[in-house]
Amino acid sequence: MxxxxxxxxxxxxxxxxxAGTARTSEPSESLESLESLEPATPRVPALRVPALRVxxxxxxxxxxxxxxxxxxxxxxxxxxxxxxEAPSLWAAHVAADGSLQGLSKTESQSDMDMTHAGDGxxxxxxxxxxxxxxxLGEALTLSLLRNAWPDEAFDDRNAAHGRNx
Amino acid sequence: MSTQDKVKINKLPxxxxxxxxxxxxxxxEFSFNIIAGAPGSGKTTLAHQFVFANATPERPALYxxxxxxxxxxxxxxxxxxxxxxxxMLPGAIRFINLSQVVLEKDLGAVLEQIVKEVxxxxxxxxxxxxxxxxxxxxxxxxxxxxxxxxxxxxxASWQATTFLIGEYAEDELRDNPIFTVADxxxxxxxTPERNSVVRxxxxxxxxxxxxxxxxxxxxxxxxxxxxxxxTFGLISHAxxxxxHRRLSFGIAELDKMLGGGVxxxxxxxxxxxxxxxxxxxxxxFIAEGIRQxxxxxxxxxxxxPQAYAERxxxxxxxxxxxxxxxxxxxxxxxxxxxxxxxTMHSILDAVQxxxxxxxxxxxxxxxxxxxxxxxxxxFRESLYRMIFALTGIGVTILSTVEVDESFTEFPFSTYSISxxxxxxxxxxxxxxxxxxxKIMVVIKMRGGNHAKDIREYEITSQGVxxxxxxxxxxxxxxxxxxxxxxxxxxxxxxxxxxxIGRSK
Numbered sequence: 001m002x003x004x005x006x007x008x009x010x011x012x013x014x015x016x017x018x019a020g021t022a023r024t025s026e027p028s029e030s031l032e033s034l035e036s037l038e039p040a041t042p043r044v045p046a047l048r049v050p051a052l053r054v055x056x057x058x059x060x061x062x063x064x065x066x067x068x069x070x071x072x073x074x075x076x077x078x079x080x081x082x083x084x085e086a087p088s089l090w091a092a093h094v095a096a097d098g099s100l101q102g103l104s105k106t107e108s109q110s111d112m113d114m115t116h117a118g119d120g121x122x123x124x125x126x127x128x129x130x131x132x133x134x135x136l137g138e139a140l141t142l143s144l145l146r147n148a149w150p151d152e153a154f155d156d157r158n159a160a161h162g163r164n165x
Numbered sequence: 166m167s168t169q170d171k172v173k174i175n176k177l178p179x180x181x182x183x184x185x186x187x188x189x190x191x192x193x194e195f196s197f198n199i200i201a202g203a204p205g206s207g208k209t210t211l212a213h214q215f216v217f218a219n220a221t222p223e224r225p226a227l228y229x230x231x232x233x234x235x236x237x238x239x240x241x242x243x244x245x246x247x248x249x250x251x252x253m254l255p256g257a258i259r260f261i262n263l264s265q266v267v268l269e270k271d272l273g274a275v276l277e278q279i280v281k282e283v284x285x286x287x288x289x290x291x292x293x294x295x296x297x298x299x300x301x302x303x304x305x306x307x308x309x310x311x312x313x314x315x316x317x318x319x320x321a322s323w324q325a326t327t328f329l330i331g332e333y334a335e336d337e338l339r340d341n342p343i344f345t346v347a348d349x350x351x352x353x354x355x356t357p358e359r360n361s362v363v364r365x366x367x368x369x370x371x372x373x374x375x376x377x378x379x380x381x382x383x384x385x386x387x388x389x390x391x392x393x394x395x396t397f398g399l400i401s402h403a404x405x406x407x408x409h410r411r412l413s414f415g416i417a418e419l420d421k422m423l424g425g426g427v428x429x430x431x432x433x434x435x436x437x438x439x440x441x442x443x444x445x446x447x448x449x450f451i452a453e454g455i456r457q458x459x460x461x462x463x464x465x466x467x468x469x470p471q472a473y474a475e476r477x478x479x480x481x482x483x484x485x486x487x488x489x490x491x492x493x494x495x496x497x498x499x500x501x502x503x504x505x506x507x508t509m510h511s512i513l514d515a516v517q518x519x520x521x522x523x524x525x526x527x528x529x530x531x532x533x534x535x536x537x538x539x540x541x542x543x544f545r546e547s548l549y550r551m552i553f554a555l556t557g558i559g560v561t562i563l564s565t566v567e568v569d570e571s572f573t574e575f576p577f578s579t580y581s582i583s584x585x586x587x588x589x590x591x592x593x594x595x596x597x598x599x600x601x602x603k604i605m606v607v608i609k610m611r612g613g614n615h616a617k618d619i620r621e622y623e624i625t626s627q628g629v630x631x632x633x634x635x636x637x638x639x640x641x642x643x644x645x646x647x648x649x650x651x652x653x654x655x656x657x658x659x660x661x662x663x664x665i666g667r668s669k
Binding site for chain 1: 230236264
């Protein structure tokens with residue numbers, strides 16, 4: 001069973017957005033925590049990996065309002081679900097502070113590519129968004145996403161309702 | 166600016182229907198408040214309503230959560246309420262979790278974190294939910310007191326209106342130094358009463374405000390907390406001067422017995438046993454009011470509005486048209502767990518909505534039965550408050566009450582509420598010439614003349630019809646078993662009691 005298509009679409013959009021941002025912008029202050037993570041591959045630092053960028057933005061946004069423990073348990077659940085559809089995530093795990101570890105060991109070189117999000121990354125983010133939608137509802141989930149990605153237009157219809165699941 | 170100018174305290178809407186009136190018009194701006202009560206008493210919901218009513222993107226609300234309920238779960242449930250607007254998050258309402266600081270550091274660090282967030286956001290509203298869980302050791306009460314003191318000083322300086330939410334048991338209210346810091350203390354409680362739960366709200370203190378004292382009933386519905394003031398929101402209404410206008414029943418002979426009709430603003434009790442025509446009389450009273458251009462409310466407890474209107478139609482009284490025209494509301498209040506205050510608020514809302522001049526409560530027995538058992542003890546007191554409030558603004562109330570027919574006594578009411586009423590009309594069965602017939606007598610009219618006559622009446626397709634003159638050839642009519650007496654030779658013209666000495 002995979003994440004609902006609408007959430008996969010939304011995850012892909014976020015990953016694509018971050019892929020574009022990672023290529024063109026300087027490291028942002030909000031993502032400086034990624035600098036401490038091990039490089040995704042010898043040539044690609046974690047900061048340049050779209051999936052990690054999206055995950056980290058979600059982590060910061062949700063941890064601020066729900067706390068580390070709440071985010072960690074959500075992320076753990078999302079990762080467990082995502083592993084069932086993307087075996088490439090086998091070595092990834094969620095640390096006590098909610099950060100994502102071990103992604104570099106699991107995703108292939110192509111998955112780590114700045115411009116192409118891997119299936120594992122999409123699955124994880126889609127699962128996380130799905131959980132948020134289940135617990136908070138679409139309206140509130142989109143409000144939180146708008147806050148984390150103020151430059152991105154999240155159309156309610158396209159993002160959450162457009163594709164019937 | 167002058168030396169005579171006193172500071173003006175702005176009042177903020179609480180967002181809780183009924184609560185503004187209870188707190189004296191709104192919550193004082195920049196006040197530091199504590200909402201206390203047991204788990205499940207509605208503290209968080211009340212705070213959310215205040216936040217949603219006052220937060221703006223320019224002056225947002227900061228909602229600090231500590232240990233206990235996760236913000237995700239809290240929002241999951243809170244968004245079920247109609248006041249919850251997801252679009253206000255996170256721009257106007259920002260949830261900030263402090264549990265990590267609480268777990269890893271001390272209260273000083275918690276205060277530092279709050280200060281940092283407040284300075285960053287410049288909020289109009291700050292909520293800490295729940296501040297009591299910040300104290301993780303029993304001996305830390307002193308720390309908590311100091312923390313609250315410093316927090317109160319800081320937030321007042323930053324012009325924020327603050328709510329601290331805490332779980333407290335009833336006996337912790339007394340002598341708790343933490344509460345002395347607060348400008349406002351809201352106490353919420355819920356008490357099981359037989360099979361129902363009674364929720365009460367008390368404003369234990371509220372500095373600078375003329376709040377309504379006492380315990381106020383509240384309910385939590387899909388719209389959130391709704392409070393019912395003990396004064397029914399009519400505290401600010403000016404009392405109407407006594408009226409000398411008489412209101413007709415639409416029954417000429419009865420109007421004569423009443424000295425020209427019921428005095429406007431009176432409370433009338435129609436008492437009688439089952440089948441004596443109390444509801445018919447009440448219906449004629451309301452229908453006549455509508456004919457005279459006086460909107461009316463009928464609160465029914467024993468039959469549905471449709472049945473009530475159909476019964477009226479069988480008497481030739483059209484209650485459907487005035488309902489459509491907004492001149493009449495028939496309220497059906499039958500759920501069995503109503504509080505007396507919210508029932509009365511439903512009536513008052515309807516009265517105010519259509520500008521009703523006449524109100525029928527049919528019947529008091531049904532009214533009492535519709536209440537949660539725990540509220541029945543308050544029935545008389547609340548009824549008194551409602552009658553006082555409504556008649557004060559010129560509404561004339563007619564209540565029906567069923568009394569047990571006794572052939573040795575002549576009770577007016579089983580509720581001992583006669584003192585609440587200005588006028589009493591008693592209906593009863595009487596055995597005459599081998600028939601069970603009906604008689605009517607006006608027992609009292611406060612401050613007005615009324616006939617002393619005992620009159621026979623019938624219920625026909627035209628409603629209550631009073632027959633002939635007063636019954637002069639019987640003695641012991643009010644016993645129900647009269648004996649025929651020789652003609653007294655007295656005139657059958659109406660005889661009046663002047664009501665002297667019983668003025669209002």
